[in-house]
Amino acid sequence: MASISEMYDVGWEEMRDKLRKWREDNCRNSEQIVDVGEELISEHASKLGDDIWIIYEQVMIAALDCSRDDLALTCLQELRKQFPDSHRVKRLSGMRLEALERYDEANKHYDAILQDDPTNTAARKRKISILKAQGKSTEAIRELNEYLEQFVGDQEAWHELSELYINEHDYGKAAFCLEELMMTNPHNHLYCEQYAEVKYTQGGLENLELSRKYFAQALRLNNRNMRALFGLYMSASHIAASPKVSAKVKKDNVKYAAWAATQINRAYKVKLSIWTATKSSLLHLFSKMD
Amino acid sequence: MGEVELSCRAYIKMFLHSCLFPRCSINGLLLSSSPAGGAVCVTDCVPMLHSHLPLAPITQLALTQVDVWCSQTQQRIVGYYQANACVSDSSPTQCALKIADKIAEQFDNAVLLMLDGGKMSPDYRVPPIVMYERKDSRWMLKDKHTIMLRQWEETRAIASQMLESGDHMLLVDFDSHLDDITKDWTNQKLNTKIAELASPANGNI
Numbered sequence: 001m002a003s004i005s006e007m008y009d010v011g012w013e014e015m016r017d018k019l020r021k022w023r024e025d026n027c028r029n030s031e032q033i034v035d036v037g038e039e040l041i042s043e044h045a046s047k048l049g050d051d052i053w054i055i056y057e058q059v060m061i062a063a064l065d066c067s068r069d070d071l072a073l074t075c076l077q078e079l080r081k082q083f084p085d086s087h088r089v090k091r092l093s094g095m096r097l098e099a100l101e102r103y104d105e106a107n108k109h110y111d112a113i114l115q116d117d118p119t120n121t122a123a124r125k126r127k128i129s130i131l132k133a134q135g136k137s138t139e140a141i142r143e144l145n146e147y148l149e150q151f152v153g154d155q156e157a158w159h160e161l162s163e164l165y166i167n168e169h170d171y172g173k174a175a176f177c178l179e180e181l182m183m184t185n186p187h188n189h190l191y192c193e194q195y196a197e198v199k200y201t202q203g204g205l206e207n208l209e210l211s212r213k214y215f216a217q218a219l220r221l222n223n224r225n226m227r228a229l230f231g232l233y234m235s236a237s238h239i240a241a242s243p244k245v246s247a248k249v250k251k252d253n254v255k256y257a258a259w260a261a262t263q264i265n266r267a268y269k270v271k272l273s274i275w276t277a278t279k280s281s282l283l284h285l286f287s288k289m290d
Numbered sequence: 291m292g293e294v295e296l297s298c299r300a301y302i303k304m305f306l307h308s309c310l311f312p313r314c315s316i317n318g319l320l321l322s323s324s325p326a327g328g329a330v331c332v333t334d335c336v337p338m339l340h341s342h343l344p345l346a347p348i349t350q351l352a353l354t355q356v357d358v359w360c361s362q363t364q365q366r367i368v369g370y371y372q373a374n375a376c377v378s379d380s381s382p383t384q385c386a387l388k389i390a391d392k393i394a395e396q397f398d399n400a401v402l403l404m405l406d407g408g409k410m411s412p413d414y415r416v417p418p419i420v421m422y423e424r425k426d427s428r429w430m431l432k433d434k435h436t437i438m439l440r441q442w443e444e445t446r447a448i449a450s451q452m453l454e455s456g457d458h459m460l461l462v463d464f465d466s467h468l469d470d471i472t473k474d475w476t477n478q479k480l481n482t483k484i485a486e487l488a489s490p491a492n493g494n495i
Contacts, residue, residue, distance in 0.1 A: 028313075065313075135376050169344055169384060194342070201346040211347075226468045231347050268471060 004039050012044040016051065023058055030065035033058060038071055053082060060092055064099040072096055087113050091122050103130050121151055128160075137168055155181060162194070171202045189221035193228045200235055205244055211235045212256065226267065233260035293329035294401055294421060295438045298445045298488050299481060300335045301417070305449045306458040306480070307337040308373040308405050314340040317386070318463065319356050319393075320369030320401065329438075330368055330399050336475060337463035343372070344385040352464040353392070359476065368397050373405035380406040380420060387429060394424050402429050412450060417442060441491055448487045457483060 037059035060075035162177035196214035
């Protein structure tokens, strides 16, 4: 099979830079990381300098994600040799045990780290991940809540908690987590849009109005967010159709829905001159939802 | 209750959907182009979501759009499929039951299909699916002998082959469509590829 450098006509520097970009963007494209990283390590290790250690770590985690224990072990062994007492490497050992579903042993690794350093957030989060992998959602939620009491600024943890609550259909608490995220990330259209979806799911007039407001906010932050556009259309339509609203509220929401419908049609027209199925189904969509 | 036939195309698209998002729970709708009455023939499927399955707006949107597309193409929604992120648990979640209930309101013999992630490795020879049907307002496990997959060996071989060649990357679910509306959630390209690989005996039921 051709190598990556042959297939894509890239040199080792480009491969190294690509890996760095994926690290910075926190991408989980593990298959690609394994392909590029494995070749980089086996053919160009000597050229990478000190970068090689962080690359070993990145490739190891990606290898675990792809069930490549052989590659993961190779990377881990190099890291163990170089950093024999490191907590960071110990955590990687733990992750490998998790991938092999040896959860009790993995937990022992993390407990040992926490004995030594009770503030080690990485180890605590791995323990919570184990609970999640074992399907112990209630415990995972409890532990994550305790963690967030101490580490209140951990965005990743708040988002993870919102996902856990959504899966448990605890929409009120999921909304709370997303509110925290929106407060600290006011320009993130995705949090607004997810919050709006949760409110819509909760239902009831008040929640629908909130959902419409936050779909609109998401659009203000990113006017190409299709979910927000559809969400605005649907929430405004439902409010307008409710017997409990005043004539003015009804009129306003009919306007919002009509605006959203125009934007949706425009978006599809521009992108899909060849696909007529969606266009006509959209027309039907609007008439069905009125 | 009655027999259910699962076509090559429907199975392969469900399989590729779960392979495309191995770390997520995924779901989708099962369609039939056969006339109602007699066995339920699942001839196609529409992959729906790979994130936030329990949330309402996008599910409602997808159901409406697929419904409309079906009425234009002489198909109907006859069921729902889901694969859980947690491989050790292939039982239907609350949201699976909810959506399946909704489909059953419109179609009496609706089926709920769970993909069993634990049985999807190459060494498993049996279809990694668990089917439920509605009896007395509850979803009950369906008798395995009433579920038919014609030409299973060939279907399984095609699925593996397509996965090896990376064809799962071509699959578009409704979630992906909303990220980029030029992507086709009816997956015509994939349908063509599957048809090319399947023998005439494994064609549409």
